[in-house]
Amino acid sequence: MNLPQISVLFGKLVPFFATVIIYFILLIPPAENPTLLAVIIKCSPIMSLMYFVKHYGSCTNPIFVGLFFCCIGDGFLMFKGYFFHGMLAFMLGHLNYIRAFGFKPLKPRIGLFSFLIGGINISLLYKGLSGLFVPGVSMYILIIDTMIWRAFARLQNPWTWTQISICTGSVLFALSDFFIGISMFVRPIAHSQVLIMSSYYAAQLGISLGVLEIVPK
Incomplete structure (x- = not known):
């Protein structure tokens, strides 16, 4: 990738970085009835990444579709009592x-290694789960562990920066969800919103950059 291509790449990511900065300045927590503006502020970084993926791929690209469902999940998580709906979207x-x-x-x-780590995570959360969250959280962890497995399975010598980006993104996504799981089902975590959202937005950026390799323009 030459310098002009890098300049275009970062230019397409400016909206993402700008909206992430706005989100962390405001840090709007979930509420019973959040305003439309609050939902838009939280979802804007992901919508910006959808714009980025659309530029280098298409609306049918599975990364674009994945971002779309995650954006819906972000919206659900702004409403207290809609965590399960958000989990399904994710x-x-x-x-x-x-x-x-x-x-x-x-x-x-x-x-096998990824599922082993997932099993440990389920055991850490299990005592705090009840009702639909018992099968729901277990299934969610299984799916995200599969995503991590497939991300790392793409690594081939020599490693490319896009392959590393995808792997980093998948691990950060699991880390973000780990913070959510511990704070919701085990015990509160100090500064949990910052930890969750910083790792989450970085994860989505890493995965989105994979469109440069998975679907070349």
């Missing part, structure tokens, strides 16, 4: 990321 987002990463090469050892 599941659909991860399934599209898995579709983007594909299943070739398979590399099952990476999958």
